[in-house]
Amino acid sequence: MPSAHPLAPAWLTPRRDTDDLEAALLPADAHRDAQGRLVIGGVDVETLAAQHGTPLYVLSEADFRARARSFREAFSAAFAPETEVDVFYAGKAFLSTHVAGWAVEEGLCVDTASGGELALALAGGVPPKQIGLHGNNKSDAEIQRALDAGIGRIIADSLDELERISTLAVAAGTRAPVMLRLTPGVHASTHEYIATAHEDQKFGLSLTPALSAAGAPAADSDGAVAAGAPAADPASEDTAANPYLGSPAWTAASRALELPGVELRGLHAHIGSQIFEPAGFELAAQKLITFLARLRADHGVELPELDLGGGHGIAYTEADTPRDPESIAAALAATVKQACAEHGLQVPRISIEPGRAIVGPAGVTLYRVGVQKDVQVDAPDGSTTSRRYVAVDGGMSDNARGVLYDADYSAVLASRRVTGDHALSRIVGKHCESGDIVVRNVYLPTATARDDLLAVPATGAYCHSLSSNYNYLTRPAVVAVADGASQVLIRRETEQDMLGRDTGFAAR
Numbered sequence: 001m002p003s004a005h006p007l008a009p010a011w012l013t014p015r016r017d018t019d020d021l022e023a024a025l026l027p028a029d030a031h032r033d034a035q036g037r038l039v040i041g042g043v044d045v046e047t048l049a050a051q052h053g054t055p056l057y058v059l060s061e062a063d064f065r066a067r068a069r070s071f072r073e074a075f076s077a078a079f080a081p082e083t084e085v086d087v088f089y090a091g092k093a094f095l096s097t098h099v100a101g102w103a104v105e106e107g108l109c110v111d112t113a114s115g116g117e118l119a120l121a122l123a124g125g126v127p128p129k130q131i132g133l134h135g136n137n138k139s140d141a142e143i144q145r146a147l148d149a150g151i152g153r154i155i156a157d158s159l160d161e162l163e164r165i166s167t168l169a170v171a172a173g174t175r176a177p178v179m180l181r182l183t184p185g186v187h188a189s190t191h192e193y194i195a196t197a198h199e200d201q202k203f204g205l206s207l208t209p210a211l212s213a214a215g216a217p218a219a220d221s222d223g224a225v226a227a228g229a230p231a232a233d234p235a236s237e238d239t240a241a242n243p244y245l246g247s248p249a250w251t252a253a254s255r256a257l258e259l260p261g262v263e264l265r266g267l268h269a270h271i272g273s274q275i276f277e278p279a280g281f282e283l284a285a286q287k288l289i290t291f292l293a294r295l296r297a298d299h300g301v302e303l304p305e306l307d308l309g310g311g312h313g314i315a316y317t318e319a320d321t322p323r324d325p326e327s328i329a330a331a332l333a334a335t336v337k338q339a340c341a342e343h344g345l346q347v348p349r350i351s352i353e354p355g356r357a358i359v360g361p362a363g364v365t366l367y368r369v370g371v372q373k374d375v376q377v378d379a380p381d382g383s384t385t386s387r388r389y390v391a392v393d394g395g396m397s398d399n400a401r402g403v404l405y406d407a408d409y410s411a412v413l414a415s416r417r418v419t420g421d422h423a424l425s426r427i428v429g430k431h432c433e434s435g436d437i438v439v440r441n442v443y444l445p446t447a448t449a450r451d452d453l454l455a456v457p458a459t460g461a462y463c464h465s466l467s468s469n470y471n472y473l474t475r476p477a478v479v480a481v482a483d484g485a486s487q488v489l490i491r492r493e494t495e496q497d498m499l500g501r502d503t504g505f506a507a508r
């Protein structure tokens with residue numbers, strides 16, 4: 001095996017042939033054909049580029065559908081026979097009418113996060129009862145639209161919003177189905193989570209009582225509970241003082257139960273993104289179930305639903321080793337069933353909201369290689385080495401995750417197979433920003449040349465949906481591939497589209 005480059009991260013395997021390592025990151029129906037071209041959904045990348053241009057978002061329909069199904073089947077099986085599970089595909093990861101339709105055909109619901117996403121889901125034919133609406137600052141118009149459409153749930157994020165939902169629902173002669181978004185004090189990412197009493201973020205309603213004027217908690221909170229800590233004894237809990245009194249979550253839940261236009265269906269929590277281990281989900285679930293038990297003790301109401309959010313992780317590079325939905329579902333189901341049994345509660349109907357884990361690995365972005373430069377760099381060991389910069393015809397406008405989150409990706413030379421020497425390469429875009437990096441570190445064949453096609457795997461989520469027109473680049477098309485054919489889901493933006501928004505200068 002070749003030796004590692006001094007600038008390469010430790011996880012990056014030096015290589016002569018990229019195929020084996022990248023296969024795990026590509027859609028399940030990707031392979032190389034006899035000419036060495038990458039083929040996805042039965043269509044080779046040169047054909048895709050010739051028909052649709054580059055950069056190009058390519059989505060494997062079969063891979064998307066298989067992942068959607070695997071979440072539904074894994075969670076339904078794990079929670080059976082006690083309860084049923086609804087999988088809400090989180091449309092913020094990527095939404096088009098086709099994708100919304102595929103999700104529904106696979107038995108999923110669709111989670112939206114704005115009036116625009118709601119409009120798209122409805123345009124895609126998603127039955128309104130299978131739509132949820134999120135958002136920390138929903139406008140009255142968005143709430144009204146949700147009520148008019150008769151969607152299945154509005155996830156309320158504040159007391160202010162609850163009041164407005166009720167007022168608008170009463171005016172419309174209805175009661176709105178509402179879930180309350182709580183912040184359980186669990187933040188999870190990849191392998192770890194942190195538990196905290198106080199949440200410094202804009203979403204949801206805290207379980208922790210608000211501080212008194214003196215800065216001390218107005219009442220005891222349930223605080224930060226270590227993972228695996230036993231649930232409270234239900235007998236003593238029923239008689240002890242309510243630890244949530246004075247918390248935004250308790251105030252909102254109590255109010256929701258009184259409001260004439262609100263039908264409080266249950267509780268919701270979303271604890272982070274790119275989560276590999278179930279422990280954070282389990283702890284959040286325990287906390288919500290303890291809260292449900294307290295609601296029953298003090299208000300005599302057993303809420304029928306619990307939404308455990310999204311955030312299930314995927315492999316962006318060889319360093320990532322996410323678990324499959326079965327093992328997450330099994331761990332979570334065991335914890336939820338046990339916590340409910342300890343509190344004497346029926347297991348509520350469960351929902352989850354995976355976005356990235358369904359659409360991320362199904363997507364690949366194709367770019368054409370342009371300018372390449374070998375840049376001299378001082379290595380940490382004091383030596384001087386070089387890094388290859390490979391510029392492509394897109395960049396941070398079609399994949400903002402590198403700039404936003406320092407996200408790592410991988411890449412593969414897709415238009416031909418080349419073995420032999422590889423150079424540590426950085427794939428950069430064509431924008432006027434030095435931070436315009438698509439792939440920070442990857443070994444690409446030194447023979448990579450102008451007009452070769454590069455494929456960046458795992459770009460199905462949060463790439464098109466975060467895309468922009470920065471530097472007036474037109475947004476790429478999104479095409480679906482299946483059974484040897486491609487279909488445009490979202491057409492490439494044109495300069496005319498961009499100029500059409502400019503009202504036009506007329507010299508006086």
Ligand SMILES: Cc1ncc(COP(=O)(O)O)c(C=O)c1O
Nearest residue numbers: 090270273310311353354355356
């Ligand atoms: C409330 C909520 N649900 C679901 C998701 C989807 O997360 P992911 O795509 O990581 O599964 C998000 C992402 O931000 C979210 O905020």
